[in-house]
Amino acid sequence: xxxxxxxxxxIRGHVLNQEDEQLAQWLRVEPPVPDHYHRLxxxxxxxxxxxxxxxxKLIDNCLPEEDEVQEGKGSPWPGFxxxxxxxxxxxxxxxxxxAVKLHSLLSxxxxxxxxxxxxxxxxxxxxxxxxxxxKSLCKLVMILMKQPHLLAQIHQGxxxxxxERKSIAETAADILQKIFTSCLMDRTSKRFDPPKxxxxxxxxxxxxxxxxxxxxxxxxLAVQMLTNIDNIGPPLSLYPASQRVTYLxxxxxxxxxxxxxxxxxxxxxxxxxxCPPAFLSHRRIILSYLIPTNLLLGxxxxxxxxxxxxxxxxGEIFLPICRAIKTGDFVSYYDxxxxxxxxxxxxxxxxxxxxxxxxxxxxxxxxxxFMLTYTPGQGSTKKAPVLDLEDVVTVATYxxxxxxxxxxxxxxxxxxxxxxTNSMFMRAVANSADASLRATTLMPPPGGKARELPMDGGLxxxxxPVTLENVRGIVVGLVAMGLLNxxxxxxxxxxxIEGTKRAGGNPVAAGWPEVWxxxxxxxxxxxxGEGVDIRRVPAWVKGTNGR
Amino acid sequence: xxxxxAQSKPDSKATDNKAEQTQATQxxxxxxxxxxxxxxDFKVEDWPEEETEAAxxxxxxxxxxxxxxxxxxxxxxxxxxxREELKKVNESKRx
Numbered sequence: 001x002x003x004x005x006x007x008x009x010x011i012r013g014h015v016l017n018q019e020d021e022q023l024a025q026w027l028r029v030e031p032p033v034p035d036h037y038h039r040l041x042x043x044x045x046x047x048x049x050x051x052x053x054x055x056x057k058l059i060d061n062c063l064p065e066e067d068e069v070q071e072g073k074g075s076p077w078p079g080f081x082x083x084x085x086x087x088x089x090x091x092x093x094x095x096x097x098x099a100v101k102l103h104s105l106l107s108x109x110x111x112x113x114x115x116x117x118x119x120x121x122x123x124x125x126x127x128x129x130x131x132x133x134x135k136s137l138c139k140l141v142m143i144l145m146k147q148p149h150l151l152a153q154i155h156q157g158x159x160x161x162x163x164e165r166k167s168i169a170e171t172a173a174d175i176l177q178k179i180f181t182s183c184l185m186d187r188t189s190k191r192f193d194p195p196k197x198x199x200x201x202x203x204x205x206x207x208x209x210x211x212x213x214x215x216x217x218x219x220x221l222a223v224q225m226l227t228n229i230d231n232i233g234p235p236l237s238l239y240p241a242s243q244r245v246t247y248l249x250x251x252x253x254x255x256x257x258x259x260x261x262x263x264x265x266x267x268x269x270x271x272x273x274x275c276p277p278a279f280l281s282h283r284r285i286i287l288s289y290l291i292p293t294n295l296l297l298g299x300x301x302x303x304x305x306x307x308x309x310x311x312x313x314x315g316e317i318f319l320p321i322c323r324a325i326k327t328g329d330f331v332s333y334y335d336x337x338x339x340x341x342x343x344x345x346x347x348x349x350x351x352x353x354x355x356x357x358x359x360x361x362x363x364x365x366x367x368x369x370f371m372l373t374y375t376p377g378q379g380s381t382k383k384a385p386v387l388d389l390e391d392v393v394t395v396a397t398y399x400x401x402x403x404x405x406x407x408x409x410x411x412x413x414x415x416x417x418x419x420x421t422n423s424m425f426m427r428a429v430a431n432s433a434d435a436s437l438r439a440t441t442l443m444p445p446p447g448g449k450a451r452e453l454p455m456d457g458g459l460x461x462x463x464x465p466v467t468l469e470n471v472r473g474i475v476v477g478l479v480a481m482g483l484l485n486x487x488x489x490x491x492x493x494x495x496x497i498e499g500t501k502r503a504g505g506n507p508v509a510a511g512w513p514e515v516w517x518x519x520x521x522x523x524x525x526x527x528x529g530e531g532v533d534i535r536r537v538p539a540w541v542k543g544t545n546g547r
Numbered sequence: 548x549x550x551x552x553a554q555s556k557p558d559s560k561a562t563d564n565k566a567e568q569t570q571a572t573q574x575x576x577x578x579x580x581x582x583x584x585x586x587x588d589f590k591v592e593d594w595p596e597e598e599t600e601a602a603x604x605x606x607x608x609x610x611x612x613x614x615x616x617x618x619x620x621x622x623x624x625x626x627x628x629x630r631e632e633l634k635k636v637n638e639s640k641r642x
Contacts, residue, residue: 135588142585211586241599242589249586269608273601276594285586299612326618329625364618371621372630391633398632408628439639441631508619516614 003036003043004088008062011084015063015125018074024128027087029106030136031096044092059084074125079116083126086112099144100153103168106137107175114178117198123182124197130179131204138208141172142215169216173209177225180205184228192544195234202234203243210250217348219257226254226539235543245275249286251539256293259352262523263537265293283310291318292349295325296356298515317343325357328364330399330459333357355456360515362474363483366495367512369395374507385497385507389471389488396466398442400459405445468493482518485511 007026014022028037048055059081066075090109095101113130117123144150145168154168166174183205188197195202206229213222236244252267268290275282287310291301300322306315320336337344337354344350370387377383445451455462460470475495478484486497495511503510526532596602620626 240593241596242592242594246586246589270601270606273606273608274596274599276598277600278598279589282586282589294612299614300616302611302613305611322616326616327623327625328618332625367617368621368626368629369633371619372626372633391637394633394636395629398629439636441628441635508617512617514615514617516612 003040004047004058005062007040008059008084012063012076015074015076015080015122016066018072018122018125020125020128023125024132027129027133029090029109029133030139037091041091041094044088048088048092050089050093055088056081056085059088074122077116077119077122079119080122080126083109083112083116099140099147099150103137103140103144103154106133106140107172109133110137110172110175111178114175114182117179118182124186124188127183127198127201131201134176134179134205134208137172137175138212141168141212144168145215167216167218169212170218170221173212173221176205176209176212180209180225181228184233189234191232191234194238199234202229203236203239203247207243207246207250210247210254214250214253214257214348219254222254226251229541230539233539233541235541235547237543237547241274245271245282245286248274248540249282249289251537252286252289252293253348254539255537256289256349256352261293261296261352261356262519262534265290265297266535266537267540268293277310280310284312284314287311288314288347289349292344292347292353295321296353297519298360321353321357325360325364328361328366328368330358330361330365331402333361334403334457359478359481359483363478363512363515365395365399366392366475366478366484367508370497370511371508376507385500385511387475387495387497387511389468389475389493389495392471392475393466393468396459396471398440400466401440401442401450403453403458404450404463406440406442406450407445409441409443482522483512483515485513 011023011026013019014026044055048058063076063081063084065077066073069075086109090105093101094105110130110133113126113133117126117130144154151168155165180202183198183201186196186198189195189199206225209225210222213219236247239247248267248271252264252271254264255261255267256264268286272283272286272290275286277283287305291305291314294301295318301311301315301318305311306319317340321333321340324330324333324336337350337357341350344353366387369392370385373388373391374385375383376385450463453462458464459466464470472488472490472493475484476488479486479488479495484495485499486495488495497507497511499510500507520534523534524531600606621630
């Protein structure tokens with residue numbers, strides 16, 4: 001009994017003096033802890049069994065609400081005493097070898113802490129305590145999410161509730177959002193003034209919540225919180241650098257997951273720049289998102305960037321992809337993406353990158369086709385710069401066949417015998433198939449059976465043949481995105497380039513403007529064409545000085 | 548009470564850490580192989596802007612990126628293959 005009373009008496013002293021740091025030091029939940037926490041637990045187990053109100057009575061006796069509180073001093077309040085009861089029960093019942101039970105106890109404790117923190121007069125003295133309990137719960141949730149058998153046990157325990165069952169990350173985020181809201185709504189300081197009181201915790205809790213949502217693939221659940229930050233949140237620049245960098249990294253991940261790549265780029269870029277080179281692993285993680293995001297916007301990493309220590313090995317992932325995009329070679333592109341897939345999937349960036357960069361490969365392929373087919377002529381024979389869409393069908397069909405296992409025919413005479421066998425086979429195929437098969441430099445796949453492609457693997461989808469209609473649709477799409485500059489003539493099936501004169505007489509430069517610049521121009525125009533500041537990222541609050 | 552943390556016994560620390568350590572060991576290989584470490588809390592809370600790249604050259608980052616990467620080389624292998632294919636297909640159309 002003595003230790004419990006002694007502990008509560010010590011807590012009272014810190015409450016009366018509003019010593020938030022000491023309270024957090026005392027109200028520990030995570031091992032390693034000094035031995036007297038275990039002795040406290042043993043005493044609680046022997047003297048205060050569950051279903052007895054003895055513990056509540058003792059706490060109320062040891063932590064009475066003060067009648068008269070002097071300026072600068074504090075007092076226990078009912079919410080605090082409920083939290084202390086939960087805290088004592090935590091130590092009485094905890095078993096650190098039983099992660100499922102630990103999760104339940106820690107969740108209840110944090111919930112109780114959130115309620116106590118909400119007290120407008122004294123709640124802020126629990127800010128640091130709530131931070132440390134929140135971090136412990138998040139750490140546990142992240143560990144549990146990787147342990148399916150333990151997750152199943154937790155879900156079993158939670159069954160019987162109506163509606164969709166929430167994941168443990170969502171449940172934890174719900175509790176954290178209560179605390180976050182208390183912090184955001186704190187009126188101790190004005191919005192654009194240096195934060196005081198609970199407002200100090202805004203970005204610490206935002207970071208924990210974002211980490212949970214991102215890890216559980218529920219980015220969209222963060223929208224409400226981000227809207228609140230955008231509307232009434234304090235400027236990020238008023239917070240310590242570690243919180244700023246972490247928040248910008250998480251915000252970038254969020255925007256990436258919502259396909260807002262320019263916003264994601266702005267966040268990752270600033271997170272990277274504000275993170276000193278000494279934090280190598282943090283810089284590396286940020287970089288592993290910054291690079292694919294830039295790729296999607298049409299910027300490739302420079303040799304200088306890839307030679308930095310935090311980029312070690314990253315070039316091997318991205319350079320083959322960049323090369324394939326440059327040449328417009330889908331065979332190399334699929335190959336490079338497949339090789340990089342495990343790494344990119346582990347980062348959660350694979351699908352957006354894989355699908356969206358196909359657009360860039362198409363851009364390069366049409367560009368290359370134009371360069372291979374256009375002859376300007378001179379004087380009166382000077383031709384208008386146009387790309388024949390039939391030629392794009394030809395090259396796209398060639399690439400599609402390569403993907404399906406067709407191989408280039410040997411070019412030198414030494415291979416004639418083999419070539420004859422194949423040409424005989426080809427004739428047989430050609431006699432019974434499309435006339436276009438008669439004219440190609442490729443040989444059919446061994447056995448004549450095309451490789452079966454996944455739905456997202458071919459140029460259109462799977463083994464779907466490339467047609468003029470498909471190609472026209474793709475080129476029209478590229479024009480609509482601004483990646484091709486000109487117009488498509490449906491009657492002639494040609495893409496006519498505009499602005500050659502403005503581009504110094506260079507039709508390639510006129511027809512295929514640089515992707516990054518197109519993106520900047522398009523985004524700056526805004527959805528209504530009235531012009532927007534693309535550096536403004538929702539939920540990244542800047543101060544009145546623009547920082 | 549918290550100030551007496553130095554009195555804690557190493558043995559009890561070890562027991563307390565057991566569950567955590569087991570969990571950590573189970574996850575390590577995957578993390579190491581796949582290079583997907585979590586974005587850990589920073590060990591330092593704050594640092595001056597002078598220590599960052601943001602303070603240098605006004606945060607200019609152009610040298611980190613290639614914006615003009617278009618490939619004008621039509622002599623490489625892929626272009627050569629396409630050229631031949633275009634030639635053959637277009638010849639067959641004229642026949």
